[in-house]
Amino acid sequence: MNEPSFRVDLTKEQFVFSAAHFITFAGDICERIHGHNYAVRVSVEGPLDENRYVVDFIALRDAVLAETQALDHHVLLPRDHSEILVSEDDKETTVRFRDRRWVFPNEDAVILPVVNTTAEEIARVIAERVRKQTHDKFGDVLTTIEVGVDENCGQWGVCRLPW
Numbered sequence: 644m645n646e647p648s649f650r651v652d653l654t655k656e657q658f659v660f661s662a663a664h665f666i667t668f669a670g671d672i673c674e675r676i677h678g679h680n681y682a683v684r685v686s687v688e689g690p691l692d693e694n695r696y697v698v699d700f701i702a703l704r705d706a707v708l709a710e711t712q713a714l715d716h717h718v719l720l721p722r723d724h725s726e727i728l729v730s731e732d733d734k735e736t737t738v739r740f741r742d743r744r745w746v747f748p749n750e751d752a753v754i755l756p757v758v759n760t761t762a763e764e765i766a767r768v769i770a771e772r773v774r775k776q777t778h779d780k781f782g783d784v785l786t787t788i789e790v791g792v793d794e795n796c797g798q799w800g801v802c803r804l805p806w
């Protein structure tokens with residue numbers, strides 16, 4: 644009951660990525676494509692290890708950086724939206740919403756396993772990917788991972804996952 648609990652929080656200047664996206668909201672309003680300098684933070688909870696760490700800051704930092712750099716300078720597209728339809732050929736990624744169409748070189752686009760590219764969904768994807776990337780290194784003892792994604796200077800979408 645009175646046992647201490649521990650968490651590592653990382654908020655690094657390096658955890659910023661610049662990306663374009665658009666979402667739908669209020670049913671069928673589809674935004675114009677626009678960009679954000681997204682900021683990311685991560686927290687991991689669990690017991691202390693033999694170093695008296697929850698996890699090594701550096702290992703966690705590098706895992707988050709790998710994921711944010713993979714999104715940097717890309718257009719973020721939803722794989723699972725019912726009306727934003729994304730298709731790829733060998734060169735180009737084509738996106739359709741009703742009578743609107745956008746075409747990007749494949750290397751400029753990242754298709755995420757999300758319904759809508761909201762900050763919350765992007766946070767979930769980063770949390771899942773960081774958890775997968777570090778699971779073997781950090782082991783089974785951790786309890787949660789939480790990722791926050793800030794779209795615009797204080798507008799955070801946050802996702803917490805069990806470890």
Ligand SMILES: Nc1nc2c(c(=O)[nH]1)N=C([C@H](O)[C@H](O)COP(=O)(O)OP(=O)(O)OP(=O)(O)O)CN2
Pocket residue numbers: 666674760761762763794795798800
């Ligand atoms: N809970 C959430 N709410 C909203 C999200 C989101 O991801 N989660 N996203 C959006 C839009 O993407 C919107 O584009 C947010 O961008 P922002 O630049 O903050 O919106 P504005 O155009 O009003 O900002 P300016 O400061 O005028 O550029 C909406 N809500």
